[in-house]
Amino acid sequence: MALLQIARLSKSYDNETKVLKDISFSVKAGEFVSIIGPSGAGKSTLLRCVNQMVPISSGEVIFDNAPVTQLKKRALRQLRTNIGMVFQHYNLVPRLTVIENVLHGRLGYKTTLQGIMSRFTEKEKEQAFYLLRKLGIEEHAYKRCDQLSGGQQQRVGIARALIQGPKLVLCDEPIASLDPNSSKIIMDHLKSITSELGITCLVNLHQVEVAQQYSDRIIGLNQGEVVFDGTNYQLTEEKTNRIYGTEMRELITV
């Protein structure tokens, strides 16, 4: 069953240039889908349209059977608790500890006062430690986030997204700031923990090989259009060229 349906979605920031053009695809519950494409193709914009961080210009986004664009304040807040987000630059609060940053993922469930007082239940704290353990960084729970490596900070970012109890996690270039070793650790964790928890993943990636290694399905964007939607095996060299443009091929394979 489709968890996310995108139908004829278009987006322009300035009413002139369409950054996304008539995009349609759906994502099944539990799928791990990567979005690839050259810089400026619209990958980040697409993710932001899914959780309404930016308003769409036309078309439909249906998440868990609800039309996202028609949701009012409270329902939109509810939607955002069901959709976790992982960012390229982690978006943590550097001076707070790891565990505090993870628990921030629960703020969407709190009243303003509870949030200000940082009131979290024992169950929430247990869940936070469980996720840190799963992600191999439990020993850093009481360290300030700015004392961690990039790869460790990204694992905190993943734990913060997962503690929301989301149905979908959107990852916007989660390994773009990391070296190859840390990138592998992050992708391994992301794949295994989301598959274990049955969470659907939509991941923007720059690296074709990484998308091929981890994804159930790959969507290729070029200048705001879907030019490929298929499995790793269907992504031939010719199709990769279509996504990136032939002149980019050398850059991708080095």
Ligand SMILES: Nc1ncnc2c1ncn2[C@@H]1O[C@H](COP(=O)(O)OP(=O)(O)OP(=O)(O)O)[C@@H](O)[C@H]1O
């Ligand atoms: N807030 C904004 N206001 C105006 N234009 C924007 C905004 N955000 C993105 N754009 C433009 O939309 C286009 C698509 O950008 P987007 O960041 O979605 O692409 P991308 O594929 O994620 O690129 P990259 O891989 O470099 O991050 C670009 O031309 C960009 O300049």
